[in-house]
Amino acid sequence: MSTSALKVLVIDDSNTIRRxxxxxxxxxxxxxxxxxxxxxxxxxxNDYEPNLIFCDILMPRLDGYQTCAIIKRNAKFASVPVVMLxxxxxxxxxxxxxxxxxxxxxTKPFTKDQLLQTVQQFGAAAPSA
Numbered sequence: 001m002s003t004s005a006l007k008v009l010v011i012d013d014s015n016t017i018r019r020x021x022x023x024x025x026x027x028x029x030x031x032x033x034x035x036x037x038x039x040x041x042x043x044x045x046n047d048y049e050p051n052l053i054f055c056d057i058l059m060p061r062l063d064g065y066q067t068c069a070i071i072k073r074n075a076k077f078a079s080v081p082v083v084m085l086x087x088x089x090x091x092x093x094x095x096x097x098x099x100x101x102x103x104x105x106x107t108k109p110f111t112k113d114q115l116l117q118t119v120q121q122f123g124a125a126a127p128s129a
Contacts, residue, residue: 006123007031009050011041011067012085013059017108021054024112028119038062038070045071050080052122054106054115057086057093065100072101081122085110 035041057064084097
Protein backbone atom coordinates (compact mmCIF):
# COMPACT_ATOMS: atom_id res chain seq x y z
CA MET A 1 0.00 0.00 0.00
CA SER A 2 1.34 3.42 -0.88
CA THR A 3 2.12 6.04 1.72
CA SER A 4 -0.58 8.27 0.25
CA ALA A 5 -3.34 5.87 1.29
CA LEU A 6 -6.14 7.79 2.97
CA LYS A 7 -9.03 6.84 5.19
CA VAL A 8 -12.09 7.88 3.22
CA LEU A 9 -15.66 7.94 4.53
CA VAL A 10 -18.41 7.67 1.91
CA ILE A 11 -21.89 8.74 3.08
CA ASP A 12 -24.70 7.91 0.67
CA ASP A 13 -28.13 6.35 1.03
CA SER A 14 -27.69 4.59 -2.33
CA ASN A 15 -26.13 1.16 -1.97
CA THR A 16 -25.00 1.32 -5.61
CA ILE A 17 -23.11 4.58 -5.09
CA ARG A 18 -21.55 3.33 -1.84
CA ARG A 19 -20.40 0.08 -3.43
CA UNK A 20 -18.97 1.68 -6.57
CA UNK A 21 -17.17 4.35 -4.51
CA UNK A 22 -15.76 1.63 -2.27
CA UNK A 23 -14.48 -0.39 -5.24
CA UNK A 24 -12.93 2.66 -6.93
CA UNK A 25 -11.27 3.88 -3.73
CA UNK A 26 -9.90 0.46 -2.80
CA UNK A 27 -8.48 0.13 -6.32
CA UNK A 28 -6.78 3.45 -5.64
CA UNK A 29 -5.22 1.96 -2.50
CA UNK A 30 -7.34 3.78 0.07
CA UNK A 31 -9.10 2.55 3.20
CA UNK A 32 -12.86 2.94 2.94
CA UNK A 33 -15.64 3.25 5.49
CA UNK A 34 -19.26 3.43 4.36
CA UNK A 35 -22.24 5.11 6.00
CA UNK A 36 -25.79 5.02 4.72
CA UNK A 37 -27.04 8.29 6.21
CA UNK A 38 -26.00 11.26 8.29
CA UNK A 39 -26.65 9.66 11.68
CA UNK A 40 -24.70 6.55 10.69
CA UNK A 41 -21.88 8.82 9.46
CA UNK A 42 -21.70 10.90 12.63
CA UNK A 43 -21.21 7.75 14.70
CA UNK A 44 -18.48 6.52 12.36
CA UNK A 45 -16.60 9.81 11.93
CA ASN A 46 -15.58 9.80 15.57
CA ASP A 47 -14.42 6.17 15.61
CA TYR A 48 -12.85 6.10 12.17
CA GLU A 49 -11.31 9.59 11.99
CA PRO A 50 -11.30 9.84 8.17
CA ASN A 51 -8.87 12.00 6.17
CA LEU A 52 -11.56 12.80 3.61
CA ILE A 53 -15.36 12.56 3.52
CA PHE A 54 -17.69 12.21 0.53
CA CYS A 55 -21.23 13.14 1.55
CA ASP A 56 -24.43 12.74 -0.46
CA ILE A 57 -26.81 15.69 -0.25
CA LEU A 58 -30.22 14.04 -0.50
CA MET A 59 -30.54 11.53 2.34
CA PRO A 60 -33.32 10.60 4.74
CA ARG A 61 -33.33 11.79 8.38
CA LEU A 62 -30.26 14.06 8.16
CA ASP A 63 -29.34 15.52 4.78
CA GLY A 64 -25.81 16.11 3.52
CA TYR A 65 -25.78 19.80 4.34
CA GLN A 66 -26.78 19.13 7.96
CA THR A 67 -24.29 16.26 8.23
CA CYS A 68 -21.46 18.38 6.85
CA ALA A 69 -22.31 21.30 9.15
CA ILE A 70 -22.30 19.03 12.23
CA ILE A 71 -18.97 17.45 11.26
CA LYS A 72 -17.42 20.89 10.63
CA ARG A 73 -18.62 22.22 14.00
CA ASN A 74 -16.52 19.58 15.76
CA ALA A 75 -13.04 21.09 16.21
CA LYS A 76 -11.46 17.67 15.82
CA PHE A 77 -12.87 17.29 12.30
CA ALA A 78 -13.14 20.91 11.17
CA SER A 79 -10.08 20.55 8.93
CA VAL A 80 -11.19 17.28 7.29
CA PRO A 81 -12.17 17.98 3.67
CA VAL A 82 -15.80 17.20 2.85
CA VAL A 83 -16.86 16.73 -0.78
CA MET A 84 -20.60 16.84 -1.47
CA LEU A 85 -22.11 14.23 -3.79
CA UNK A 86 -25.24 14.98 -5.76
CA UNK A 87 -27.03 14.08 -8.93
CA UNK A 88 -27.94 17.78 -9.22
CA UNK A 89 -25.24 20.04 -10.60
CA UNK A 90 -26.78 23.35 -9.65
CA UNK A 91 -25.01 26.54 -8.66
CA UNK A 92 -27.31 26.87 -5.64
CA UNK A 93 -26.38 23.37 -4.40
CA UNK A 94 -22.67 24.12 -4.76
CA UNK A 95 -23.02 27.45 -2.96
CA UNK A 96 -25.03 25.88 -0.16
CA UNK A 97 -22.42 23.14 0.18
CA UNK A 98 -19.68 25.75 0.55
CA UNK A 99 -21.74 27.59 3.19
CA UNK A 100 -21.78 24.51 5.42
CA UNK A 101 -18.07 23.95 4.92
CA UNK A 102 -17.67 21.53 2.04
CA UNK A 103 -14.53 21.90 -0.06
CA UNK A 104 -15.85 20.60 -3.35
CA UNK A 105 -18.72 19.03 -5.20
CA UNK A 106 -18.84 15.85 -7.26
CA THR A 107 -21.78 15.13 -9.54
CA LYS A 108 -23.20 11.62 -9.61
CA PRO A 109 -22.73 9.32 -11.35
CA PHE A 110 -18.98 9.86 -11.06
CA THR A 111 -16.26 7.87 -12.79
CA LYS A 112 -13.39 6.12 -11.08
CA ASP A 113 -11.03 8.78 -12.45
CA GLN A 114 -13.16 11.67 -11.14
CA LEU A 115 -13.37 10.10 -7.69
CA LEU A 116 -9.67 9.28 -7.42
CA GLN A 117 -8.68 12.67 -8.81
CA THR A 118 -10.77 14.34 -6.11
CA VAL A 119 -9.15 12.14 -3.45
CA GLN A 120 -5.72 13.05 -4.78
CA GLN A 121 -6.59 16.74 -4.83
CA PHE A 122 -7.61 16.75 -1.17
CA GLY A 123 -5.30 14.01 0.01
CA ALA A 124 -2.35 16.36 0.06
CA ALA A 125 -4.22 18.81 2.27
CA ALA A 126 -5.86 16.19 4.49
CA PRO A 127 -4.67 16.07 8.09
CA SER A 128 -2.96 12.79 8.85
CA ALA A 129 -4.54 10.80 11.63
